[in-house]
Amino acid sequence: MDALRACVGEVSVSEFRGATRVVVPAATVHDALELLKEKHGFDLLIDVTCVDYLNYPDAKDRFGLVYLLVGTDTNLRLTVRAFVNDPDPTVRSVVDLWEGANWLEREVWDMFGIKFAGHPDLRRILMPHEFTVFPLRKDYPLQGMGERHNFPVLTRGES
């Protein structure tokens, strides 16, 4: 932790039921993950995902990114968090550290609209390409804004 603090500055550490969580500044996520991977043996990226804290009690930031790391030699697990905000939520991509982050970051972009600077191919991965909004944001209604009804009707006469 001291090494991490020296590398990226302000770091807060918490522990819950044996799981360690580290919050780093969004600007230094890439540096922190690189340090953890190269120097501290956290060589496996399990998941990249995100939480939208809109209307959440006591939340200061809008989006909380989650990086789940595992050290395959030490069998240690670590959660790295970083918070980003509107209007332009951006973090540096970690595809250069883990190739597998490619699709994970595309999913976060698709669902939350968080940009990953330096991502080689930041396209939507689940939703259709003509989709214009980010459906897992809390300000997007659960039943959508009419996208599911926006199709031509095939009748017996036309088909």
Add this chain to the structure above:
Amino acid sequence: MAVADLMDQVATTKLDELVSWCRKNSLWPMPFATACCGIELMATGASRHDIARFGSEVFRFSPRQCDLMIVAGRVVMKMLPVLQRIWQQMPEPKWCISMGACASTGGVFDTYCVVQGIDRFIPVDMYVPGCPPRPEQLIQAVVDLQAKIQREGTIFGREFAVASRQQTKRALQEV
């Protein structure tokens, strides 16, 4: 040969009924299985329930060789254009069974991406309730569809024109 002898060997019927009788007993299903209903659909085709007893065992995975589309499972908005394309590729006359709650109404998946009933966008002849329906229910739907084809079928598909008008009317109402 007297006319009385002929009566044993000749049956008279209407051409529409004869054609419908041929069609109803050789339905070739196109399995459009996207979810757990697809498992029941497979069970329906397998030996225990054996849809072959009702003359529709030949599941074809090419839409051009089918005349009965069984939509089994939820259809999401990304899949719907595929569903419509496959429906358009099937030769006429063709029918559609909407199998299960999700295909018929969206089921519990009332979310932004799940189509709330395929009958909004393609014509449907039979709805099978259930989550998922038992194979017996699907077989009953096939039997009912056969009865419907026998009852309404015409050689040139005039009944489809009527259904088309009804569907257009309903689509306009929903808008």
